[in-house]
Amino acid sequence: MSDIRLHGLVPDRLKVRSSRIILDSLAINVDIGFHEFEVGTPQQLLVTVEIWLERHCPAGDDPTEAWNYDFLRSEVEEVAASRRFNLQETLANEIFERIAAFHGVRDVRISTSKPDIYPDAKGVGVEIASFSGAWPDR
DSSP states (O other): OOOOOOTTOSOGGGSOOOOEEEEEEEEEEEOBOSSTTTTTSOEEEEEEEEEEESSOSOSSSOGGGSOOHHHHHHHHHHHHHSSOBSOHHHHHHHHHHHHHTSTTEEEEEEEEEETTSOTTSSOEEEEEESSSSSSOOO
């Protein structure tokens, strides 16, 4: 196997300007909802976490320089299991606060969705972000 290095050959207009980690649609069971039939009955919730990083991909192939996906997943699960929630907005905000506090995070978007609410919809949920628009403008 050859070790071809192409450093310096990528034009500046194509340089990496953004890097993010995505935990997409993590299925968790959460005691959530304010209707009487929901209280005390955990529901499936899908949580997506997007983290834009302050620095781009690690310079080498060293795992210690990258985000640990297991850690990210366990942080979301820990917040979700910490108590009962009336609102998806509250849960999303608590996950947001936890993730945004970590070193190296530039921007964050959290979305939650209840997939089992309406038979004619994929899900119903909320999304919060540290920026306005579809993508961070930095």
